[in-house]
Amino acid sequence: MAIEFTAHTDEARFYSPMADFEEDVVEIEFREDPLTGQQTRVVPQVFPMPEDRPDVSAYVSDDEGCFFCPDMVEEATPEYPDFVDADRNAVGESTSFPNLFPYGKHSNVVVLTEDHFVPIEAFPAERLRDGIANALEYVHDVRAHDSAAYGSINMNILPSSGSSVIHPHLQTVVDDHGTNDTRRRVAAEREFHDEHGRSYWEALLEEERDGNRYVGSTGAVEWLAPFAPIHHWHVAGVTDVTGVPDPDDDVVADIAAGLENVLSYYASLGLNAHNFSIHLNEGEASPVVVDVVARAPFDDGYVSDAFFLQILHDERVVDAAPEAYAPEVAEHF
Ligand SMILES: [Zn+2]
Numbered sequence: 333m334a335i336e337f338t339a340h341t342d343e344a345r346f347y348s349p350m351a352d353f354e355e356d357v358v359e360i361e362f363r364e365d366p367l368t369g370q371q372t373r374v375v376p377q378v379f380p381m382p383e384d385r386p387d388v389s390a391y392v393s394d395d396e397g398c399f400f401c402p403d404m405v406e407e408a409t410p411e412y413p414d415f416v417d418a419d420r421n422a423v424g425e426s427t428s429f430p431n432l433f434p435y436g437k438h439s440n441v442v443v444l445t446e447d448h449f450v451p452i453e454a455f456p457a458e459r460l461r462d463g464i465a466n467a468l469e470y471v472h473d474v475r476a477h478d479s480a481a482y483g484s485i486n487m488n489i490l491p492s493s494g495s496s497v498i499h500p501h502l503q504t505v506v507d508d509h510g511t512n513d514t515r516r517r518v519a520a521e522r523e524f525h526d527e528h529g530r531s532y533w534e535a536l537l538e539e540e541r542d543g544n545r546y547v548g549s550t551g552a553v554e555w556l557a558p559f560a561p562i563h564h565w566h567v568a569g570v571t572d573v574t575g576v577p578d579p580d581d582d583v584v585a586d587i588a589a590g591l592e593n594v595l596s597y598y599a600s601l602g603l604n605a606h607n608f609s610i611h612l613n614e615g616e617a618s619p620v621v622v623d624v625v626a627r628a629p630f631d632d633g634y635v636s637d638a639f640f641l642q643i644l645h646d647e648r649v650v651d652a653a654p655e656a657y658a659p660e661v662a663e664h665f
Pocket residue numbers: 395398399400401402447448449499
């Protein structure tokens with residue numbers, strides 16, 4: 333078998349105050365990502381799930397001074413350098429412009445909506461599709477102008493996911509450096525392709541399609557809960573497209589449709605924050621893949637879901653195993 337799913341379980345023992353100080357045993361499962369070998373710990377009840385569904389209506393309704401609202405965006409956001417045809421770019425309702433606080437040589441922002449806030453349970457695929465298409469136009473412009481082997485289109489929403497601006501937006505990063513994770517991923521994808529003569533992702537889908545981590549498909553994109561999730565309730569969308577898709581390619585609408593489904597699943601859990609990344613890396617070994625994860629629900633006094641293990645130990649820690657939640661996600665497909 334080309335793909336190996338490696339896992340083992342340790343037991344932690346203690347005398348529990350929750351059970352009259354009888355011995356209690358907690359199982360911690362360790363899994364290795366079949367592509368990169370990255371380790372994930374499955375730790376019961378590690379996610380800071382609030383008792384009540386958060387009510388953020390007061391926080392998200394204050395649009396005073398928002399740079400991304402339609403009446404401010406043209407005076408408060410930057411204009412593109414000359415290699416991009418437009419000062420700012422519009423696709424549907426979305427508007428894009430350079431990131432005022434760039435993360436790399438080529439870094440932009442795509443404001444997704446004219447509305448100041450849209451909750452994840454009401455995020456229509458069409459708005460995501462137009463925003464992703466807008467970001468892809470930028471990636472094409474960059475690659476026509478400069479060498480940039482690595483690219484990604486990313487999203488945060490609400491402060492608990494790392495977003496400092498409430499107004500829904502994407503962030504594109506395109507350069508020749510890649511991130512640590514991208515470099516690891518692309519190197520492993522190339523190694524797999526060299527060894528097996530085909531893409532890891534194609535082989536993975538073949539392995540997973542009839543299994544208990546498979547979620548479903550939206551057009552040509554197939555979705556699954558990865559064996560060793562990167563973060564909580566991780567769902568990955570796998571395409572058979574390599575390179576940078578055309579903005580009006582069907583795969584863009586297919587990705588957006590799948591994202592809408594995953595976000596609707598997160599909303600059904602009472603969650604309100606997520607991150608996603610659409611990976612756009614060069615080479616036949618690296619098809620376009622989407623990773624989407626849930627983040628700690630934003631509320632007054634929320635607890636971050638990233639602590640010393642993720643930040644200082646580069647360790648992946650999740651609450652639920654993919655086999656447990658994949659069937660629940662599938663109900664939204
Ligand atoms: Zn706004």
